Amino acid sequence: MIRETDMIAGNTERRGTRFMGWVPVIVLAVLMMPGAALAQLKIDITQGNIEPLPLAVTDFVGSDEAAAETGDKMAGVIRANLERSGLFRPISEAAFIEKISDPNTAPRFGDWRILDAQALLTGGVTQEADGRLRVEFRLWDVFGEEQLIGLQYFTKPDNWRRVSHIISDAIYERLTGETGYFDTRIVFVSEAGQKGQRVKRLTLMDQDGHNPRFLTNGSSLVLTPRFSPTNQEITYLSYAGGSPRVYLYNIETRQQEVVGEFPGMTFAPRFSPDGDKVIMSLQRGGNANIYELDLRTRATRRLTNSPSIDTSPSYGPAGREITFESDRGGTQQIYVMNADGSNVRRISFGEGRYSTPIWSPRGDLIAFTKQYKGRFLIGVMRPDGTGERILTEGYHNEGPTWAPNGRVLMFFRETPGERGGPSLWSVDLTGYNERQVPTPGFGSDPAWSPLIR
Structure with missing residues (x-):
């Protein structure tokens, strides 16, 4: 039998909101086999085209019928998250030989090797006397016959979906060595109605498209929402009252x-x-320049001073540099400068026009939109302009935004015709894993949140 280790001193606590106030999710204990060493199963995600790792995710065992139903739903969310990443291939439950009835007992590894499962996830959901759920999971290396990780959480019952995202992140991190991105949200502009007369509302949802919530009522035009690094504030542009105003939500x-x-x-x-x-x-006096606004003093500082159009600025993750687009060289190109406006240098030199640059959270890449031969492409390059790679192209792709681990991009894609409209899509850095993100109606201008804390 497997037993819990002693409680971690101080208990690790992660706090976040699922659109309804702070909801604590407490990591109570690390679950391990006594004396067991951690196995070394790992995906090398530095390769170009990665073969997805086969893994089995069993339904979480429930202490009663309601807990079992929640456990089934949690396993489904975890499977969907991992499959959508492109790095994992969940094995069909219909092929399972062993039925897990006790998540605290080691599985029959031979039954899972037959299925070629490299990793196995088991778990349980228990309804506590105080109304909370106790959720535990264990990730196993099937061929090494060792436990990779095991954790236990306490949470409110209606927070089961977020716990599923947190578990997905733990699995992703253990098997790739990089931080996950499933416990995050997307803010975007939801569009409804006929083309040319669409109502646009600021909308917030989980990264997988669930739990959408409208933040504005559509009475005024809203554009380009962006997350604060604290995750609790969004800045956006609104034409409420007829003139453009910057709001903090x-x-x-x-x-x-x-x-x-x-x-x-x-x-x-x-x-x-x-x-x-x-x-x-x-834009002042016929040209556009980059300005910095101090949120504490509301004072603005001008950073560029040119007769051209400088726009779409984005800070580097350390705050020491800024990337932006400018036509100062005759066409739209990407530039980088120091945060005080000094040392401006052009970094894009390929064919076509470059726009909407945004720095990766890891600092190693800058994503961009590129217009070339009538097509709109989403790509990445290093901050010095080398290593340009196109990840996807289409009729009209625009507005890339980074997942907080710098591994995946989201953007919006327009479709032509009277009934066409924008939709959200994601693509990873390999360019092979492109997927549409579900939204209520049309969706544009996405921004990815940091990990919820």
Whole structure:
């Protein structure tokens, strides 16, 4: 039998919200076989085209009928998350030989080797006397016959989906060595109605498209929402009252405030890595330049000064550099400069026009939109402009945004025709794993949150 280890000193606690106030998810204990060494099963994600790792995810055993139903749903979310990453191939449950009845007992590894399962996930859900759920899981190396990781959580019953995302992240990290991205959210512009007359509402949802919630009522135009690095605030541009204003929306309190009116704004602001400033492009006197706004003092500072159009600024993850697009060289190209506006240098030199650059959270790449021969391409390059790679192309792709681990991009794609419209898509850095993200109606201008804490 497998027993729990002693409780971790201080208990690790992760806090977050599923659109309804703070909901604590407590990691109570690490679950391991006594004296067992950790196995070394791991996916090398530095390769170009990765063969998905076969794994089996069993339904979580429930202490009663309601807990068993929750366990089935949790296993389904975990399977979907891992499969959608492109790095894992969940084995069909119809092929399972062993039925797991006790998640605290080691599985019959031979039954899973027959299925070529490299990893096996087992778990259980228990309804506690105080109304909370106790959720535990164990990840096994089937061929090494060892436990890779085991954790236990306490949470409210209606928070089961978020716990499923947290478990997915733990599996992803253990098998790839990189931080997961499933316990995150997407803010975007939801569009409904006829083309040319669509109602646009700011919308928040889980990264897999579940739990959508409208943040604005559609009475005024909203554009380009962006997350704060604290994860609890969104900045966006709204034309409420007829003139462009920058708003801050607090996800926790649902309160919003006006940062200021910017009649000449050409691109909505993005937060600095410390959350104290936002950067934006303002058009004044016939040309557009990059400005920085201090959120504490509301003072603005001009960073570029050219007769061209400088727009779409984005901070590097350390806050020391800024990337932006400019036509100062005759066509739209990508530039990088120091955070104070000095040392401006062009980094894009390929054919076509480059726009909407955004720095990876890891700092190693800059994503961009590229227009070339009538097509819209989403690609990445290093901060010095080398290593350009196109990940996807289409009729009209635009607006890339990074997952917090810097492994996956989301963007929106327009389809032609009277009934056409924008939809959200994701693609990983290999370019082979491209998928549509479900949204209520049309969707554009996505922004990916940091991991929920």
